[in-house]
Amino acid sequence: KTMDPQPTKKKVVAVVGGGLVGALNASFLAKRGFQVQLFESREDIRQAKIVRGRSINLALSLRGREALKHIGMEEKIVSKGIPMHARMIHSISGKQSPIPYGKKSQYILSVDRANLNKELLTAAEAYPNTKLNFGYKLSDWSFDSGMMTFQGPNGTEEEIYADLIVGCDGAFSAVRKQFLRQSRFNYSQTYIPHGYIELTMPPINGQFAIAPNFLHIWPRNTFMMIALPNMDKTFTCTLFMPFEEFDKITTGAQALEFFQKYFPDAVPLMGVAALKRDFFQLPAQAMVSVKSSPYHMGDRCVLMGDAAHAVVPFYGQGMNAGFEDCIVFDGIMDQFNEDLSAVLLEYSKIRVPDDHAIADLAMYNYIEMRSHVNSRWFLFRKFLDNFLHRIMPRTIIPLYTMVTFSRMRYHEAVRQWQWQNKVISRGLFVCGTASAIGGTFLLIKLFTMRPSISLEQLWNRVPALKWF
Numbered sequence: 375k376t377m378d379p380q381p382t383k384k385k386v387v388a389v390v391g392g393g394l395v396g397a398l399n400a401s402f403l404a405k406r407g408f409q410v411q412l413f414e415s416r417e418d419i420r421q422a423k424i425v426r427g428r429s430i431n432l433a434l435s436l437r438g439r440e441a442l443k444h445i446g447m448e449e450k451i452v453s454k455g456i457p458m459h460a461r462m463i464h465s466i467s468g469k470q471s472p473i474p475y476g477k478k479s480q481y482i483l484s485v486d487r488a489n490l491n492k493e494l495l496t497a498a499e500a501y502p503n504t505k506l507n508f509g510y511k512l513s514d515w516s517f518d519s520g521m522m523t524f525q526g527p528n529g530t531e532e533e534i535y536a537d538l539i540v541g542c543d544g545a546f547s548a549v550r551k552q553f554l555r556q557s558r559f560n561y562s563q564t565y566i567p568h569g570y571i572e573l574t575m576p577p578i579n580g581q582f583a584i585a586p587n588f589l590h591i592w593p594r595n596t597f598m599m600i601a602l603p604n605m606d607k608t609f610t611c612t613l614f615m616p617f618e619e620f621d622k623i624t625t626g627a628q629a630l631e632f633f634q635k636y637f638p639d640a641v642p643l644m645g646v647a648a649l650k651r652d653f654f655q656l657p658a659q660a661m662v663s664v665k666s667s668p669y670h671m672g673d674r675c676v677l678m679g680d681a682a683h684a685v686v687p688f689y690g691q692g693m694n695a696g697f698e699d700c701i702v703f704d705g706i707m708d709q710f711n712e713d714l715s716a717v718l719l720e721y722s723k724i725r726v727p728d729d730h731a732i733a734d735l736a737m738y739n740y741i742e743m744r745s746h747v748n749s750r751w752f753l754f755r756k757f758l759d760n761f762l763h764r765i766m767p768r769t770i771i772p773l774y775t776m777v778t779f780s781r782m783r784y785h786e787a788v789r790q791w792q793w794q795n796k797v798i799s800r801g802l803f804v805c806g807t808a809s810a811i812g813g814t815f816l817l818i819k820l821f822t823m824r825p826s827i828s829l830e831q832l833w834n835r836v837p838a839l840k841w842f
Protein backbone atom coordinates (compact mmCIF):
# COMPACT_ATOMS: atom_id res chain seq x y z
CA LYS A 375 0.00 0.00 0.00
CA THR A 376 1.67 3.22 -1.07
CA MET A 377 2.32 5.71 1.69
CA ASP A 378 -0.42 8.31 1.87
CA PRO A 379 1.21 11.46 0.53
CA GLN A 380 2.08 13.64 3.49
CA PRO A 381 -0.65 16.34 3.71
CA THR A 382 1.30 19.36 2.53
CA LYS A 383 1.89 21.39 5.67
CA LYS A 384 0.98 24.71 4.15
CA LYS A 385 3.99 26.91 3.62
CA VAL A 386 4.72 30.03 5.64
CA VAL A 387 4.43 33.13 3.50
CA ALA A 388 5.73 36.46 4.83
CA VAL A 389 4.16 39.61 3.34
CA VAL A 390 6.54 42.52 4.02
CA GLY A 391 4.61 45.81 3.95
CA GLY A 392 1.04 46.37 5.14
CA GLY A 393 0.17 49.16 2.71
CA LEU A 394 -2.55 48.80 0.08
CA VAL A 395 -0.95 45.96 -1.90
CA GLY A 396 0.53 44.05 1.05
CA ALA A 397 -2.76 44.10 2.94
CA LEU A 398 -4.69 42.91 -0.12
CA ASN A 399 -2.09 40.26 -0.93
CA ALA A 400 -2.33 38.85 2.59
CA SER A 401 -5.98 38.03 1.90
CA PHE A 402 -5.18 36.48 -1.49
CA LEU A 403 -2.51 34.25 0.10
CA ALA A 404 -4.56 33.42 3.21
CA LYS A 405 -7.43 32.38 0.93
CA ARG A 406 -5.09 29.76 -0.54
CA GLY A 407 -4.48 28.34 2.92
CA PHE A 408 -0.90 29.54 3.46
CA GLN A 409 0.29 30.49 6.93
CA VAL A 410 0.48 34.25 6.29
CA GLN A 411 2.58 36.56 8.44
CA LEU A 412 2.29 40.25 7.49
CA PHE A 413 5.01 42.61 8.75
CA GLU A 414 4.40 46.38 8.68
CA SER A 415 6.98 48.89 9.93
CA ARG A 416 4.39 51.51 10.95
CA GLU A 417 2.00 51.18 13.85
CA ASP A 418 -1.44 49.75 13.18
CA ILE A 419 -3.07 52.67 11.31
CA ARG A 420 -6.46 51.43 12.57
CA GLN A 421 -5.41 52.66 16.01
CA ALA A 422 -3.04 55.51 15.09
CA LYS A 423 -4.22 58.99 14.17
CA ILE A 424 -4.27 59.88 10.47
CA VAL A 425 -0.73 60.09 9.18
CA ARG A 426 -0.31 62.60 6.31
CA GLY A 427 2.13 61.62 3.62
CA ARG A 428 0.73 59.92 0.58
CA SER A 429 -2.26 61.10 -1.41
CA ILE A 430 -5.37 61.28 0.72
CA ASN A 431 -7.66 59.81 -1.90
CA LEU A 432 -7.11 57.72 -5.00
CA ALA A 433 -8.91 56.79 -8.19
CA LEU A 434 -10.02 53.16 -8.14
CA SER A 435 -10.82 51.67 -11.53
CA LEU A 436 -11.63 48.29 -13.06
CA ARG A 437 -8.33 46.50 -12.45
CA GLY A 438 -8.34 47.36 -8.78
CA ARG A 439 -12.03 46.51 -8.43
CA GLU A 440 -11.48 43.05 -9.94
CA ALA A 441 -8.84 42.33 -7.29
CA LEU A 442 -11.17 43.51 -4.51
CA LYS A 443 -13.96 41.38 -5.98
CA HIS A 444 -11.68 38.33 -5.76
CA ILE A 445 -11.63 38.60 -1.96
CA GLY A 446 -15.25 39.75 -1.67
CA MET A 447 -14.37 43.33 -0.80
CA GLU A 448 -15.53 45.13 -3.94
CA GLU A 449 -19.01 46.10 -2.72
CA LYS A 450 -17.73 47.27 0.63
CA ILE A 451 -15.09 49.55 -0.91
CA VAL A 452 -17.24 50.77 -3.81
CA SER A 453 -20.03 51.72 -1.38
CA LYS A 454 -17.59 54.11 0.32
CA GLY A 455 -16.28 55.54 -2.96
CA ILE A 456 -17.62 58.48 -4.96
CA PRO A 457 -18.26 57.74 -8.65
CA MET A 458 -16.63 60.10 -11.12
CA HIS A 459 -18.39 59.76 -14.47
CA ALA A 460 -16.42 62.48 -16.25
CA ARG A 461 -13.56 64.88 -16.04
CA MET A 462 -14.43 68.53 -15.44
CA ILE A 463 -11.90 70.75 -17.17
CA HIS A 464 -11.47 74.22 -15.59
CA SER A 465 -10.18 76.84 -18.00
CA ILE A 466 -8.27 79.86 -16.75
CA SER A 467 -11.40 81.96 -17.31
CA GLY A 468 -13.22 79.62 -14.89
CA LYS A 469 -15.29 77.98 -17.64
CA GLN A 470 -16.04 74.33 -16.75
CA SER A 471 -16.26 71.70 -19.54
CA PRO A 472 -17.26 68.11 -18.75
CA ILE A 473 -15.76 65.22 -20.74
CA PRO A 474 -17.42 61.88 -20.00
CA TYR A 475 -15.19 58.86 -19.43
CA GLY A 476 -17.46 56.80 -21.65
CA LYS A 477 -20.78 55.03 -21.26
CA LYS A 478 -22.87 55.26 -18.07
CA SER A 479 -21.20 52.14 -16.70
CA GLN A 480 -17.71 53.55 -17.27
CA TYR A 481 -16.84 55.56 -14.19
CA ILE A 482 -13.95 55.62 -11.74
CA LEU A 483 -14.23 55.90 -7.97
CA SER A 484 -12.62 58.34 -5.58
CA VAL A 485 -11.73 56.31 -2.49
CA ASP A 486 -10.13 57.33 0.79
CA ARG A 487 -6.63 55.82 1.07
CA ALA A 488 -6.50 55.39 4.85
CA ASN A 489 -9.95 53.81 5.00
CA LEU A 490 -9.09 51.43 2.15
CA ASN A 491 -5.89 50.39 3.92
CA LYS A 492 -7.76 49.78 7.18
CA GLU A 493 -10.51 47.73 5.50
CA LEU A 494 -7.90 45.58 3.73
CA LEU A 495 -5.94 44.97 6.95
CA THR A 496 -9.13 43.98 8.77
CA ALA A 497 -10.13 41.65 5.92
CA ALA A 498 -6.70 39.95 6.05
CA GLU A 499 -6.85 39.65 9.85
CA ALA A 500 -10.20 37.84 9.61
CA TYR A 501 -8.49 34.74 8.19
CA PRO A 502 -7.52 32.28 10.98
CA ASN A 503 -4.24 31.55 9.16
CA THR A 504 -3.11 35.19 9.05
CA LYS A 505 -1.19 37.18 11.64
CA LEU A 506 -0.53 40.93 11.33
CA ASN A 507 2.68 42.21 12.97
CA PHE A 508 3.00 45.98 13.34
CA GLY A 509 6.15 47.86 14.28
CA TYR A 510 8.29 45.33 12.38
CA LYS A 511 10.74 46.94 9.98
CA LEU A 512 12.60 44.54 7.71
CA SER A 513 16.31 45.30 7.46
CA ASP A 514 17.56 42.27 5.56
CA TRP A 515 16.78 38.72 4.48
CA SER A 516 18.75 35.69 3.32
CA PHE A 517 17.97 33.84 0.11
CA ASP A 518 19.49 30.54 1.25
CA SER A 519 18.11 30.33 4.78
CA GLY A 520 14.78 32.18 4.24
CA MET A 521 15.55 34.11 7.45
CA MET A 522 14.38 37.75 7.63
CA THR A 523 15.90 40.29 10.02
CA PHE A 524 13.49 42.81 11.58
CA GLN A 525 13.81 45.75 13.91
CA GLY A 526 11.02 44.65 16.27
CA PRO A 527 8.51 46.88 18.11
CA ASN A 528 10.76 47.36 21.18
CA GLY A 529 13.89 48.05 19.15
CA THR A 530 14.96 44.42 19.39
CA GLU A 531 16.37 42.62 16.35
CA GLU A 532 14.32 39.55 15.42
CA GLU A 533 15.11 36.74 12.96
CA ILE A 534 12.00 35.19 11.43
CA TYR A 535 11.73 32.38 8.83
CA ALA A 536 9.48 32.15 5.79
CA ASP A 537 9.23 29.70 2.89
CA LEU A 538 8.18 32.58 0.60
CA ILE A 539 8.83 36.30 1.09
CA VAL A 540 6.46 38.67 -0.76
CA GLY A 541 7.96 42.17 -0.90
CA CYS A 542 5.14 44.73 -0.81
CA ASP A 543 7.15 47.39 1.02
CA GLY A 544 6.68 50.20 -1.48
CA ALA A 545 8.83 52.35 -3.75
CA PHE A 546 11.78 52.35 -1.33
CA SER A 547 11.56 48.62 -0.67
CA ALA A 548 14.01 47.03 1.76
CA VAL A 549 13.21 43.57 0.34
CA ARG A 550 14.45 44.80 -3.05
CA LYS A 551 17.83 45.71 -1.52
CA GLN A 552 18.85 42.04 -1.66
CA PHE A 553 17.85 41.92 -5.34
CA LEU A 554 20.30 44.76 -6.07
CA ARG A 555 23.15 42.49 -4.92
CA GLN A 556 21.99 39.87 -7.40
CA SER A 557 23.65 39.68 -10.84
CA ARG A 558 21.36 40.26 -13.83
CA PHE A 559 18.85 42.21 -11.71
CA ASN A 560 17.83 45.32 -13.68
CA TYR A 561 16.82 48.43 -11.73
CA SER A 562 16.11 52.06 -12.62
CA GLN A 563 14.59 54.92 -10.72
CA THR A 564 13.72 58.37 -12.02
CA TYR A 565 12.63 61.31 -9.90
CA ILE A 566 10.61 63.80 -11.97
CA PRO A 567 11.24 67.55 -11.47
CA HIS A 568 7.61 68.04 -10.34
CA GLY A 569 6.43 67.74 -6.79
CA TYR A 570 2.94 67.87 -5.34
CA ILE A 571 1.08 69.29 -2.39
CA GLU A 572 -2.45 68.61 -1.29
CA LEU A 573 -5.01 71.32 -0.52
CA THR A 574 -8.57 71.03 0.69
CA MET A 575 -11.73 72.52 -0.77
CA PRO A 576 -14.33 72.55 2.06
CA PRO A 577 -18.09 72.20 1.55
CA ILE A 578 -20.17 75.35 1.13
CA ASN A 579 -23.35 75.37 3.24
CA GLY A 580 -22.92 71.65 3.78
CA GLN A 581 -22.74 70.91 0.06
CA PHE A 582 -19.81 70.08 -2.23
CA ALA A 583 -18.17 73.31 -3.41
CA ILE A 584 -17.96 71.96 -7.00
CA ALA A 585 -19.80 69.16 -8.81
CA PRO A 586 -19.02 65.95 -6.85
CA ASN A 587 -19.16 63.21 -9.47
CA PHE A 588 -16.26 64.52 -11.53
CA LEU A 589 -12.49 64.36 -11.56
CA HIS A 590 -11.78 68.10 -11.69
CA ILE A 591 -8.72 69.17 -13.66
CA TRP A 592 -7.06 72.56 -14.03
CA PRO A 593 -4.48 71.82 -16.80
CA ARG A 594 -1.94 74.70 -17.05
CA ASN A 595 0.97 73.16 -18.98
CA THR A 596 3.82 73.11 -16.44
CA PHE A 597 1.31 73.37 -13.58
CA MET A 598 -1.72 71.22 -13.06
CA MET A 599 -4.22 70.76 -10.30
CA ILE A 600 -6.72 67.97 -9.93
CA ALA A 601 -9.44 67.48 -7.35
CA LEU A 602 -11.12 64.28 -6.20
CA PRO A 603 -14.23 64.30 -3.95
CA ASN A 604 -14.35 62.85 -0.42
CA MET A 605 -17.28 61.36 1.50
CA ASP A 606 -17.23 64.31 3.92
CA LYS A 607 -18.12 66.62 0.99
CA THR A 608 -14.64 68.08 0.84
CA PHE A 609 -12.38 67.89 -2.22
CA THR A 610 -8.72 66.97 -1.97
CA CYS A 611 -6.89 69.10 -4.52
CA THR A 612 -3.46 67.95 -5.66
CA LEU A 613 -1.26 70.69 -7.14
CA PHE A 614 1.56 69.44 -9.38
CA MET A 615 4.36 71.93 -10.02
CA PRO A 616 8.14 71.86 -10.57
CA PHE A 617 10.06 71.99 -7.27
CA GLU A 618 11.84 75.12 -8.48
CA GLU A 619 8.45 76.83 -8.75
CA PHE A 620 7.47 75.66 -5.26
CA ASP A 621 10.77 77.11 -4.01
CA LYS A 622 9.83 80.57 -5.36
CA ILE A 623 6.63 80.66 -3.29
CA THR A 624 7.61 81.26 0.31
CA THR A 625 4.88 83.54 1.67
CA GLY A 626 1.10 83.31 1.91
CA ALA A 627 0.80 86.39 -0.27
CA GLN A 628 2.87 84.76 -3.01
CA ALA A 629 0.78 81.58 -2.77
CA LEU A 630 -2.41 83.63 -3.12
CA GLU A 631 -1.00 85.63 -6.02
CA PHE A 632 -0.01 82.39 -7.77
CA PHE A 633 -3.49 80.92 -7.38
CA GLN A 634 -5.20 84.12 -8.48
CA LYS A 635 -3.11 84.00 -11.64
CA TYR A 636 -3.48 80.33 -12.57
CA PHE A 637 -6.49 78.96 -10.66
CA PRO A 638 -8.65 82.04 -9.99
CA ASP A 639 -11.90 80.05 -9.72
CA ALA A 640 -10.44 77.83 -7.00
CA VAL A 641 -9.43 80.69 -4.65
CA PRO A 642 -12.89 81.54 -3.27
CA LEU A 643 -13.70 77.81 -3.07
CA MET A 644 -10.64 77.03 -0.95
CA GLY A 645 -10.81 80.21 1.09
CA VAL A 646 -7.86 82.62 1.18
CA ALA A 647 -6.85 81.86 4.77
CA ALA A 648 -7.08 78.07 4.29
CA LEU A 649 -5.13 78.31 1.02
CA LYS A 650 -2.32 80.26 2.70
CA ARG A 651 -2.25 77.72 5.56
CA ASP A 652 -2.57 74.49 3.53
CA PHE A 653 0.00 75.58 0.94
CA PHE A 654 2.80 75.38 3.52
CA GLN A 655 1.43 72.56 5.68
CA LEU A 656 3.80 69.96 4.18
CA PRO A 657 6.78 70.39 1.88
CA ALA A 658 6.09 69.39 -1.73
CA GLN A 659 6.35 65.60 -2.06
CA ALA A 660 8.57 63.95 -4.65
CA MET A 661 7.38 61.46 -7.27
CA VAL A 662 9.61 58.62 -8.38
CA SER A 663 9.29 56.07 -11.16
CA VAL A 664 10.88 52.70 -10.36
CA LYS A 665 11.33 49.91 -12.91
CA SER A 666 12.92 46.58 -12.06
CA SER A 667 13.20 43.04 -13.43
CA PRO A 668 12.95 40.20 -12.74
CA TYR A 669 10.46 40.46 -9.85
CA HIS A 670 11.57 37.20 -8.23
CA MET A 671 14.58 35.38 -6.78
CA GLY A 672 14.43 31.61 -7.19
CA ASP A 673 11.46 30.17 -5.30
CA ARG A 674 12.11 32.33 -2.25
CA CYS A 675 11.09 35.92 -2.95
CA VAL A 676 8.81 37.98 -5.21
CA LEU A 677 8.24 41.76 -5.42
CA MET A 678 4.75 43.22 -5.96
CA GLY A 679 3.18 46.67 -6.01
CA ASP A 680 5.35 49.80 -5.77
CA ALA A 681 8.25 47.65 -4.50
CA ALA A 682 8.41 46.20 -8.02
CA HIS A 683 7.13 49.16 -10.07
CA ALA A 684 6.48 52.59 -8.62
CA VAL A 685 4.81 54.75 -11.27
CA VAL A 686 4.22 58.50 -11.47
CA PRO A 687 0.52 59.12 -10.71
CA PHE A 688 -0.38 60.62 -14.12
CA TYR A 689 -2.62 57.75 -15.04
CA GLY A 690 -4.17 56.99 -11.67
CA GLN A 691 -2.98 53.38 -12.04
CA GLY A 692 -0.29 52.75 -9.37
CA MET A 693 -2.56 51.06 -6.85
CA ASN A 694 -4.72 49.53 -9.61
CA ALA A 695 -1.60 47.97 -11.16
CA GLY A 696 -0.39 46.68 -7.79
CA PHE A 697 -3.83 45.20 -7.09
CA GLU A 698 -3.80 43.57 -10.53
CA ASP A 699 -0.38 42.07 -9.64
CA CYS A 700 -2.22 40.07 -6.95
CA ILE A 701 -4.80 38.69 -9.43
CA VAL A 702 -2.10 37.72 -11.94
CA PHE A 703 0.06 36.04 -9.27
CA ASP A 704 -2.94 34.14 -7.92
CA GLY A 705 -3.86 32.91 -11.41
CA ILE A 706 -0.31 31.63 -11.98
CA MET A 707 -0.40 29.87 -8.58
CA ASP A 708 -3.42 27.94 -9.88
CA GLN A 709 -1.80 27.33 -13.26
CA PHE A 710 1.37 25.81 -11.75
CA ASN A 711 -0.32 24.20 -8.77
CA GLU A 712 1.67 26.36 -6.30
CA ASP A 713 5.06 25.02 -7.46
CA LEU A 714 6.83 28.21 -6.33
CA SER A 715 9.92 28.05 -8.53
CA ALA A 716 7.69 27.68 -11.63
CA VAL A 717 5.15 30.24 -10.33
CA LEU A 718 7.73 32.94 -9.57
CA LEU A 719 9.54 32.51 -12.90
CA GLU A 720 6.25 32.70 -14.84
CA TYR A 721 5.06 35.68 -12.79
CA SER A 722 8.13 37.73 -13.75
CA LYS A 723 7.84 36.65 -17.38
CA ILE A 724 4.17 37.67 -17.59
CA ARG A 725 4.02 40.71 -15.33
CA VAL A 726 7.27 42.64 -16.03
CA PRO A 727 6.25 43.74 -19.57
CA ASP A 728 2.86 44.95 -18.32
CA ASP A 729 4.08 46.87 -15.28
CA HIS A 730 6.87 48.42 -17.37
CA ALA A 731 4.24 49.44 -19.95
CA ILE A 732 2.07 51.29 -17.39
CA ALA A 733 5.19 52.92 -15.93
CA ASP A 734 6.06 54.18 -19.43
CA LEU A 735 2.48 55.28 -20.11
CA ALA A 736 2.29 57.25 -16.88
CA MET A 737 5.62 58.94 -17.60
CA TYR A 738 4.54 59.65 -21.21
CA ASN A 739 1.33 61.21 -19.93
CA TYR A 740 3.24 63.31 -17.41
CA ILE A 741 5.47 64.66 -20.17
CA GLU A 742 2.48 65.32 -22.43
CA MET A 743 0.43 66.96 -19.66
CA ARG A 744 3.24 69.30 -18.62
CA SER A 745 4.29 70.31 -22.13
CA HIS A 746 1.27 71.20 -24.17
CA VAL A 747 -1.85 70.38 -22.23
CA ASN A 748 -3.97 73.36 -21.39
CA SER A 749 -7.74 73.15 -21.22
CA ARG A 750 -8.25 73.75 -24.98
CA TRP A 751 -5.78 71.03 -25.93
CA PHE A 752 -7.17 68.63 -23.32
CA LEU A 753 -10.70 69.18 -24.64
CA PHE A 754 -9.58 68.80 -28.25
CA ARG A 755 -7.65 65.58 -27.57
CA LYS A 756 -10.50 63.98 -25.65
CA PHE A 757 -13.03 65.17 -28.27
CA LEU A 758 -10.87 63.63 -31.03
CA ASP A 759 -10.52 60.37 -29.06
CA ASN A 760 -14.25 60.10 -28.45
CA PHE A 761 -15.17 61.17 -32.02
CA LEU A 762 -12.90 58.56 -33.64
CA HIS A 763 -14.13 55.94 -31.16
CA ARG A 764 -17.73 56.75 -32.09
CA ILE A 765 -17.19 56.36 -35.85
CA MET A 766 -14.92 53.28 -35.54
CA PRO A 767 -15.80 51.75 -32.13
CA ARG A 768 -13.98 48.47 -32.65
CA THR A 769 -10.93 49.95 -34.37
CA ILE A 770 -10.22 53.08 -32.36
CA ILE A 771 -10.40 52.71 -28.58
CA PRO A 772 -9.00 55.63 -26.56
CA LEU A 773 -5.89 54.60 -24.66
CA TYR A 774 -7.33 55.70 -21.28
CA THR A 775 -10.36 53.45 -21.97
CA MET A 776 -8.14 50.40 -22.47
CA VAL A 777 -6.09 51.29 -19.39
CA THR A 778 -8.90 52.35 -17.05
CA PHE A 779 -11.96 50.41 -18.17
CA SER A 780 -10.56 47.09 -19.39
CA ARG A 781 -8.36 44.23 -18.18
CA MET A 782 -6.45 44.29 -21.45
CA ARG A 783 -2.80 43.65 -20.60
CA TYR A 784 -1.06 47.02 -20.26
CA HIS A 785 1.57 46.17 -22.88
CA GLU A 786 -1.14 45.08 -25.33
CA ALA A 787 -3.01 48.35 -24.74
CA VAL A 788 0.19 50.23 -25.65
CA ARG A 789 0.66 48.12 -28.81
CA GLN A 790 -2.96 48.68 -29.86
CA TRP A 791 -2.59 52.43 -29.17
CA GLN A 792 0.59 52.66 -31.27
CA TRP A 793 -1.15 50.82 -34.13
CA GLN A 794 -4.15 53.19 -33.86
CA ASN A 795 -1.86 56.22 -33.93
CA LYS A 796 -0.34 54.93 -37.15
CA VAL A 797 -3.80 54.37 -38.66
CA ILE A 798 -4.99 57.80 -37.56
CA SER A 799 -1.90 59.69 -38.72
CA ARG A 800 -1.99 57.83 -42.05
CA GLY A 801 -5.71 58.53 -42.29
CA LEU A 802 -5.19 62.20 -41.51
CA PHE A 803 -2.36 62.31 -44.02
CA VAL A 804 -4.57 60.85 -46.74
CA CYS A 805 -7.44 63.20 -45.88
CA GLY A 806 -4.97 66.07 -45.69
CA THR A 807 -3.48 65.48 -49.13
CA ALA A 808 -6.90 64.70 -50.66
CA SER A 809 -8.40 67.95 -49.34
CA ALA A 810 -5.30 69.89 -50.44
CA ILE A 811 -5.56 68.48 -53.97
CA GLY A 812 -9.34 68.89 -54.04
CA GLY A 813 -9.12 72.41 -52.62
CA THR A 814 -6.46 73.51 -55.11
CA PHE A 815 -8.49 72.03 -57.96
CA LEU A 816 -11.55 73.95 -56.75
CA LEU A 817 -9.63 77.24 -56.49
CA ILE A 818 -8.19 76.85 -59.99
CA LYS A 819 -11.65 76.08 -61.31
CA LEU A 820 -13.06 79.08 -59.49
CA PHE A 821 -10.41 81.42 -60.88
CA THR A 822 -10.54 80.11 -64.47
CA MET A 823 -14.35 80.16 -64.51
CA ARG A 824 -14.88 83.62 -62.94
CA PRO A 825 -11.63 85.58 -63.25
CA SER A 826 -13.55 88.65 -62.00
CA ILE A 827 -13.74 87.45 -58.37
CA SER A 828 -11.10 89.30 -56.36
CA LEU A 829 -9.03 87.77 -53.58
CA GLU A 830 -10.73 89.68 -50.77
CA GLN A 831 -14.15 88.76 -52.21
CA LEU A 832 -12.97 85.14 -52.12
CA TRP A 833 -11.68 85.76 -48.58
CA ASN A 834 -15.07 87.04 -47.49
CA ARG A 835 -16.94 84.32 -49.40
CA VAL A 836 -15.05 81.43 -47.69
CA PRO A 837 -15.19 82.22 -43.94
CA ALA A 838 -12.96 79.23 -43.08
CA LEU A 839 -10.09 81.00 -44.88
CA LYS A 840 -9.93 83.60 -42.10
CA TRP A 841 -8.34 80.97 -39.87
CA PHE A 842 -5.23 80.80 -42.04
Ligand SMILES: Cc1cc2nc3c(=O)[nH]c(=O)nc-3n(C[C@H](O)[C@H](O)[C@H](O)COP(=O)(O)OP(=O)(O)OC[C@H]3O[C@@H](n4cnc5c(N)ncnc54)[C@H](O)[C@@H]3O)c2cc1C
Nearest residue numbers: 391393394395415433512543544548679680690692693694
Ligand atom coordinates in the same frame (compact mmCIF):
# COMPACT_ATOMS: atom_id res chain seq x y z
C1 LIG B 1 0.07 61.78 -5.34
C2 LIG B 1 -0.25 60.36 -5.66
C3 LIG B 1 -1.48 60.06 -6.22
C4 LIG B 1 -1.80 58.75 -6.52
N1 LIG B 1 -3.03 58.49 -7.08
C5 LIG B 1 -3.33 57.23 -7.39
C6 LIG B 1 -4.61 56.93 -7.96
O1 LIG B 1 -5.43 57.82 -8.17
N2 LIG B 1 -4.89 55.64 -8.28
C7 LIG B 1 -3.98 54.62 -8.08
O2 LIG B 1 -4.29 53.48 -8.43
N3 LIG B 1 -2.76 54.86 -7.53
C8 LIG B 1 -2.43 56.14 -7.18
N4 LIG B 1 -1.22 56.39 -6.60
C9 LIG B 1 -0.26 55.27 -6.43
C10 LIG B 1 -0.52 54.49 -5.14
O3 LIG B 1 -0.48 55.36 -4.05
C11 LIG B 1 0.57 53.43 -4.97
O4 LIG B 1 0.71 52.72 -6.17
C12 LIG B 1 0.18 52.43 -3.89
O5 LIG B 1 0.11 53.08 -2.65
C13 LIG B 1 1.21 51.31 -3.84
O6 LIG B 1 0.88 50.48 -2.78
P1 LIG B 1 1.98 49.54 -2.12
O7 LIG B 1 1.30 48.78 -1.03
O8 LIG B 1 2.70 48.80 -3.17
O9 LIG B 1 3.06 50.55 -1.50
P2 LIG B 1 2.82 51.53 -0.30
O10 LIG B 1 1.42 52.08 -0.34
O11 LIG B 1 3.96 52.49 -0.32
O12 LIG B 1 2.95 50.60 1.02
C14 LIG B 1 4.21 50.09 1.42
C15 LIG B 1 4.06 49.69 2.89
O13 LIG B 1 5.26 49.04 3.28
C16 LIG B 1 5.68 49.56 4.53
N5 LIG B 1 7.14 49.42 4.57
C17 LIG B 1 8.07 50.13 3.90
N6 LIG B 1 9.31 49.67 4.19
C18 LIG B 1 9.14 48.63 5.07
C19 LIG B 1 10.05 47.75 5.74
N7 LIG B 1 11.36 47.86 5.58
N8 LIG B 1 9.53 46.80 6.57
C20 LIG B 1 8.19 46.70 6.75
N9 LIG B 1 7.27 47.51 6.14
C21 LIG B 1 7.76 48.47 5.31
C22 LIG B 1 5.22 51.02 4.50
O14 LIG B 1 5.08 51.48 5.83
C23 LIG B 1 3.89 50.91 3.77
O15 LIG B 1 2.82 50.67 4.67
C24 LIG B 1 -0.87 57.70 -6.27
C25 LIG B 1 0.37 57.99 -5.69
C26 LIG B 1 0.67 59.31 -5.38
C27 LIG B 1 2.00 59.59 -4.75
Ligand SMILES: COc1ccc2c(c1)CN(c1nc(C(=O)N(C)c3cc(Cl)c(F)cc3C(=O)O)c(Cl)s1)C2
Nearest residue numbers: 429431432433461591600612687688689690774778
Ligand atom coordinates in the same frame (compact mmCIF):
# COMPACT_ATOMS: atom_id res chain seq x y z
C1 LIG C 1 -5.02 61.50 -6.19
O1 LIG C 1 -4.04 61.95 -7.05
C2 LIG C 1 -4.18 61.68 -8.36
C3 LIG C 1 -3.21 62.19 -9.20
C4 LIG C 1 -3.30 61.97 -10.57
C5 LIG C 1 -4.37 61.24 -11.09
C6 LIG C 1 -5.33 60.73 -10.24
C7 LIG C 1 -5.27 60.94 -8.87
C8 LIG C 1 -6.34 59.99 -11.03
N1 LIG C 1 -5.87 60.11 -12.37
C9 LIG C 1 -6.49 59.59 -13.46
N2 LIG C 1 -6.00 59.68 -14.69
C10 LIG C 1 -6.81 59.09 -15.59
C11 LIG C 1 -6.40 59.01 -17.00
O2 LIG C 1 -6.55 57.99 -17.61
N3 LIG C 1 -5.81 60.11 -17.56
C12 LIG C 1 -5.25 60.01 -18.89
C13 LIG C 1 -5.73 61.34 -16.87
C14 LIG C 1 -4.51 61.74 -16.39
C15 LIG C 1 -4.43 62.94 -15.71
CL1 LIG C 1 -2.90 63.51 -15.10
C16 LIG C 1 -5.54 63.71 -15.48
F1 LIG C 1 -5.43 64.85 -14.81
C17 LIG C 1 -6.79 63.28 -15.93
C18 LIG C 1 -6.89 62.10 -16.64
C19 LIG C 1 -8.24 61.66 -17.09
O3 LIG C 1 -8.34 61.06 -18.18
O4 LIG C 1 -9.21 61.95 -16.33
C20 LIG C 1 -7.96 58.56 -15.09
CL2 LIG C 1 -9.21 57.78 -16.00
S1 LIG C 1 -7.98 58.79 -13.39
C21 LIG C 1 -4.67 60.87 -12.50
